[in-house]
Amino acid sequence: MKSVTLKDVAKAAGVSYATVSRALSGSNQISKATRERIVRLCSEMGYTGNYVARSMVRKKTDLIGLVVPAIENEFMSQLAYYAEISARARGYNIMLCDSEPDLQQEEKVVQLLMGRMVDGILIVPQSPVTYEKIQAFLDQIPVVFVSENLRDQPQSYVAVDNNRGTYLGMEYLYELGHRKILYFGRRDSTTHQLRAEGYLQACRKFGLEPRFCDSSFPRSSVENGYHLAKELFSRPADYTAIFASTDSNALGIMQAADERGLRIPEDLSLIGFDDIPSAALPRIELTTIQQPKKAMAVQAVEMLLDKIENGTQGYIHQILLPSLVQRSTCRALD
Amino acid sequence: MKSVTLKDVAKAAGVSYATVSRALSGSNQISKATRERIVRLCSEMGYTGNYVARSMVRKKTDLIGLVVPAIENEFMSQLAYYAEISARARGYNIMLCDSEPDLQQEEKVVQLLMGRMVDGILIVPQSPVTYEKIQAFLDQIPVVFVSENLRDQPQSYVAVDNNRGTYLGMEYLYELGHRKILYFGRRDSTTHQLRAEGYLQACRKFGLEPRFCDSSFPRSSVENGYHLAKELFSRPADYTAIFASTDSNALGIMQAADERGLRIPEDLSLIGFDDIPSAALPRIELTTIQQPKKAMAVQAVEMLLDKIENGTQGYIHQILLPSLVQRSTCRALD
DNA sequence: TGAAATGGTGCAAACGTTTGCAATCCTCCG
């Protein structure tokens, strides 16, 4: 149970433990012969090194904190996946924290992470107020925000061009002949505001009359979408297509439509936003706007590591381009 | 940027830093007055504590490693979610590692985690060989295996009663009048062997003739299920229901069936295993066997923490009960 | 041949805590 330390190896090798440390750290201040001898000895003795001690003196843990609302969410888990992979490839490990159970207490989580001496934090904000909550820490530790557009806050973030995303979808619907398109979902967080703005811009450009079906739910889910849509469908429709602000909402709409006997896309075209894995499932085949999740995660890691390793000051707003992925929930109007 | 340490606080308070430490750690060897004064001072000065240094001397990091094949997987992310929540509630943080990119190199990941001095490891094995791979570490650090049934290996694990799960499903199908039921999927890993065994037992019990459609894919996914099912459906059917060894496979089957014009459940009943979130989606509504994911994660954490904190020796095989969740992919035969 | 440069190694401090032990201060009782 007692683990073997540098000292043990040093004693066995008959050198000082500084030498062992150097042999392992790839310092060039050591002869080839000694290095090889020591390296061999280390593996024989099963020496693994103690990252904690190392972190202590180097004042660097090679750890990055990842804060997500809830990892069980499809979108978050994909981000986490790519982030973990690329961070590890660069020698960093991920400390995972869900910020949801302590709803609105992201500051606690961030503080925790700082106590753990992580080198930096990647955070997917729960809501626009997240920013204010953790503002106090922002100059104490490198932080990169992911997925949520912070507009012109002086902080680094990587997000998708939400505005353009919706526009893309609208353009597509317009080309298919749709002239009465309903925008369905939240408009509260910045991200969702931007999506709605894209919708409005498209309306202006194409000369369409904006129609909204606003969600008051703080988080969009299939259930929320379903309930809202159910109510929507109980009223006469003056639209031929719905633009749902998230895929989850779109799935809820689908459910409500099915129940009501509304056929998609025959009676109603539907388009979502995010391209979560479920959207690609058989029978769902949701046409949607894709967020480049992998690129987003990878870029965020890059950005954070740049701050950490090169002490890069200032901030970057990295806006990624969304793309339309056509599946089978939209049809051309005759 | 320079963080404030115990010493700083001590100096400001005019006491030794041992006293500050005691004030914070809740030791009773200190007067109420001093404690309060120090605690106040700490928050004024923004002292957060340094977990790394703490870990160093206590030889305990309050960190647990979570190794999953790939966090993007719905099932894994749910496990991770519940594990993280309950671990954090107990004062532990999670270090997340995907074992997939270095396929079959879980030993590397485990070694990494040990170098990080995690107090214990929760691992969802990729395959039956995982166990052998990391066997060497098993007596150096507390490990609990999750989700994969290790049969009678002398190691702690928590898994679902896979055997019983399939049996449950078979019973249901039998009661619905099905007499020709095909078992579809892998039979390689222990988990899948057990599921297949449950199938066979049910066949024996109910006097049915076993029929198999074996998958040779190492991992089950919608795509794999789809391809295999497509081939299956190109041959004449001598079954009225399919028991898919995983929900992913079931979704693939659904897709292939749709393509071929086979209606579910009218022409074919279908049942899956796992109850991943996608199974509950509208239009999918897959009848399936549920793994109690939350209980699984929570129990695994409990078990691991018990080993860590109480040094509990020996091992426990914690077998959770699956349950049938009826949705709409099975129908009664007339 | 001698001095300078170079390469290899060891010494010891430092990182920020926790904690056993010793020291001090009170309080209270005989």
Place this chain on the structure above:
DNA sequence: CGGAGGATTGCAAACGTTTGCACCATTTCA
């Protein structure tokens, strides 16, 4: 009033590394 004993507090070691500096041995060059 003296001392016992408990309550507080301080001292210093320890945790396992990294790394600046000093030191020594060897090579190189004039």
